[in-house]
Amino acid sequence: MPRTRWFAVRQELSIRQRRLFGLMAILLPLAAWSLVSYVPFVWHPMIEVTEPGDVTWLKSGQLVPRADFEREVARLGQAGGRVPEGERANPIYLPAPHRVAVALYTAFTTEPKLRGDLWLHESLAMSIKTIFFGFIISSAVGVPLGILCGAFASIARMTEPVVDFIRYMPAPAFGALMVAILGIHLEPKIAIIVIGTFFQQVLVVANTVRKTELSLLEAAQTLGARRKHLVLRVLVPASLPDLYNDMRILLGWAWTYLIVAEVVGVSSGITFFINQQAKYRNFENVYAAIVIIGIIGLVTDQVLAFIGERAFPWRNHRPSRLRTILGRLFAGREVTLFD
Amino acid sequence: MTSPHLHDTAGLPDYRAQAPAVAERFRRLRERPVVLEVDRLGREFSGEHGMVTALREVSFSVHRREFVCVIGPSGCGKSTLIRMVAGLDHPTSGRMLLDGREVAGPGPDRGMVFQGYTLFPWLTVTQNVMFGLEMQRVDRGTAEARAREWIDLVGLGKFAKHYPAQLSGGMKQRTAIARALAANPRILLMDEPFGALDAQTRAQMQTHLMEIWRNVDVTILFITHDLDEAILLADRILVLKANPGEVQELIEVPVPRPRSLAQVTSPEFLATRRRLDELIHPPAAAHEGEPEKLPIVRLTQVGDDVE
DSSP: OOOOOSSOTTOOOOHHHHHHHHHHHHHHHHHHHHHHHHOTTSSOOEEEEEEOTTOTTOOTTOEEEHHHHHHHHHHHHHHTSOOOEEEEEOOTTSOOHHHHHHHHHHHHHOOOSSTTOOOHHHHHHHHHHHHHHHHHHHHHHHHHHHHHHHHOHHHHHHHHHHHHHHHTSOGGGGHHHHHHHHOSSHHHHHHHHHHHHHHHHHHHHHHHHHTSOHHHHHHHHHTTOOHHHIIIIIIHHHHHHHHHHHHHHHHHHHHHHHHHHHTSSSOOHHHHHHHHHHHTTOHHHHHHHHHHHHHHHHHHHHHHHHHHHHHOTTTOOSOOHHHHHHHHHHHHHHHHHHO | OOOHHHHHOOSOOOTTOOOHHHHHHHHHHHHSOEEEEEEEEEEEEEETTEEEEEEEEEEEEEETTOEEEEEOSTTSSHHHHHHHHHTSSOOSEEEEEETTEEOOSOOTTEEEEOTTOOOOTTSOHHHHHHHHHHHTTOOHHHHHHHHHHHHHHTTOGGGTTOOGGGSOHHHHHHHHHHHHHHTOOSEEEEESTTTTSOHHHHHHHHHHHHHHHHHSOOEEEEEOSOHHHHHHHOSEEEEEETTTBEEEEEEEOOSOSSOOGGGGGSHHHHHHHHHHHHHHSOTTHHHHSSOSSOOOOOOSOTTOOOO
């Protein structure tokens, strides 16, 4: 058996190695976090007071810097009063992994403290709505315009310099303007997402369409295709799989604009939830909310990738996993039938 | 691919000598109507040092159901020529007539088969072949039935639902030929169509193509750099020379039809081959560019010989 190689330049990994490294990607950061959280002599710069003793300004459950606490202990030791007791603890902004894990569930069950505040799932729904409308509006104009730019040099020349210029203006800079025009509710937030996505989208789509091999257009021309068909029957289908991947990447960018968009006007959605929880010092919930955003993004992307692999059969010739599983089921059925 | 022994072979007939049957065939061929007439076609490019003439005053005509091959050394502009005939490149002088009417720009009357296949990767074999018909507004059902016939003709019936990426090079090129023919062109232009194929597949494709040409009402203009391929396929061979690209000779191939690979050693074939070798690789030119021998010194031990 050949020696297993772990760090060979530009070599594919075996399935076992892939799984192992994939697992490590999650476990290593988690291990570091656990180390800092659970091993008391690592970091833990605070003391959580369990018994205030005779110190008047200390309360049970309070977090104080270790230096201050030790000074009080020394002072009372000399004065001969009741010495305060406490345990080493991390700052409040670094909850232990298990508390965040629990919060992933309890964040959904934490009742809003003020009337008019939203539950976590309601906040998430609002954020997803913002992203969805922002991305749909941007794509509805950006994709056709990008395709036209990719197809016709004249349209590209008229559009792209301006788009390139605006692209460098940070989308949140339009916040105040959007509030003035569209009010303080969801509309200006959607507008920020649109501004953040649209200009990139036009350029990315145009470039993808331009990558279509010229020889395909030539072949179509010798078969009698005219302008309209060259665009609709050659350029668009030829670049469709790449356009689909572009959309996936752009959707990721739209998410990055979400948090800044949601503080425009009246803070809303997941951002509002995060800010409220931070105000109440429920940092587990803050982490939980951030992790949930990540999970939503990752799951969306994986679902889109899964669909993409199957939507363009000419690109991907390996049989779909679903079909393989069905095939195996039927194969199994056959065996039992013939037994 | 010069074969030096050909130059030495004595006793070959003149390549212009035609057996009575062959001469009679050419006489009838010349009586057929002219499909394509290329009239003093020229093409200039603006290069680094002013204008460069790629093609100058190229004139020839192709008769109905004739098979004309174009050969020439690299850089003689044979690809430019066929691209101009297809309308994919613009001549800077001269004109082209198809069935007596001047043509400019690409159109379905001049079908093209490219070296790089250029099949639409998102369409199946059937859909690829249907493309030209659909562009001519043939309804789907009819187009599919007609495409099916062409696919069967090139022997790809079993692969009708495959995507191009699932086909071998030879099958891709057969699909491309079916696609071009399905659009019912007056002339089929082929730009080194078998250049990317391995020797065995290429020989097979040559036989296929001759079979198709025999059975289908189509005129073929075929570009190649393979001299044997040109002699095997062509009625007449248009020999171009480079810098600038000009017609050097239009050779009537004396090899009788029907052709087969077995004729490669016949005297007519060898005579034509010798003539083409003289034109394409003139003995003087060989010494100009590259040195005869590479300046290699011996790096192995004495006695350690491989031949």
